[in-house]
Amino acid sequence: MDQSDIGSDLESVLLSEEQLSTRLAEMAAQIDADYAGEDLLLVGVLKGAVMVMADLARQLHHPVEMDWMAVSSYGSGTKSSGVVRILKDLDADLTGRNVLIVEDIVDSGLTLSWLLANLRSRGPKSVEVAAMLRKPEANKVEIDVRYVGFDIPNEFVIGYGLDYAEKYRNLPFVGTLAPHVYAE
Numbered sequence: 001m002d003q004s005d006i007g008s009d010l011e012s013v014l015l016s017e018e019q020l021s022t023r024l025a026e027m028a029a030q031i032d033a034d035y036a037g038e039d040l041l042l043v044g045v046l047k048g049a050v051m052v053m054a055d056l057a058r059q060l061h062h063p064v065e066m067d068w069m070a071v072s073s074y075g076s077g078t079k080s081s082g083v084v085r086i087l088k089d090l091d092a093d094l095t096g097r098n099v100l101i102v103e104d105i106v107d108s109g110l111t112l113s114w115l116l117a118n119l120r121s122r123g124p125k126s127v128e129v130a131a132m133l134r135k136p137e138a139n140k141v142e143i144d145v146r147y148v149g150f151d152i153p154n155e156f157v158i159g160y161g162l163d164y165a166e167k168y169r170n171l172p173f174v175g176t177l178a179p180h181v182y183a184e
């Protein structure tokens with residue numbers, strides 16, 4: 001899927017495929033250096049983190065294990081209420097492990113703040129976060145994101161795993177949606 005397939009629904013390309021992969025290589029080099037000689041378990045948060053997990057893992061030279069979690073906010077239906085339900089839990093036991101949570105985006109930060117507390121309660125050696133994108137709103141909650149790809153403006157973004165109503169995840173770049181898409 002590329003820019004021509006999304007047509008007038010796309011407002012602008014915020015980060016190109018090349019920008020994403022260049023930055024990911026830098027993050028991977030940092031992660032390789034930080035975990036040299038250490039065990040490392042990557043935990044991807046479904047579904048948005050699928051692309052960044054696949055690309056980051058392949059840029060790493062470090063031998064890693066990969067596991068997945070699916071979580072969902074519930075209640076009023078408002079996104080990221082902070083009340084999170086586990087839809088699919090990890091297969092791995094985290095006791096004594098170095099865990100790196102891999103996320104596509106930290107927006108309000110509420111999903112991650114819940115996830116960090118949850119995973120830290122399972123007796124790991126360490127828990128850190130790698131996120132491709134971070135929005136300024138994430139500053140509202142105290143979260144230490146060790147590896148950040150890009151800080152982006154407070155706009156709704158799509159592509160590279162990120163969806164609008166489950167669509168556009170397979171765009172290879174990150175873009176913003178044209179206003180008429182929301183208005184429909």
Ligand SMILES: O=P(O)(O)OC[C@H]1O[C@H](OP(=O)(O)OP(=O)(O)O)[C@H](O)[C@@H]1O
Nearest residue numbers: 046047048080105106107108109110111
């Ligand atoms: O910082 P927050 O405001 O909590 O938002 C970030 C979370 O929201 C998105 O997931 P979403 O719940 O849309 O599920 P998805 O990954 O399946 O699209 C994204 O993948 C993060 O997990």
Ligand code: HPA
Nearest residue numbers: 107155156157158162163
């Ligand atoms: O900007 C976004 N786009 C898509 N999904 C999201 N989940 C949190 N923020 C976003």
Ligand SMILES: [Mg+2]
Nearest residue numbers: 048162163164
């Ligand atoms: Mg989503």
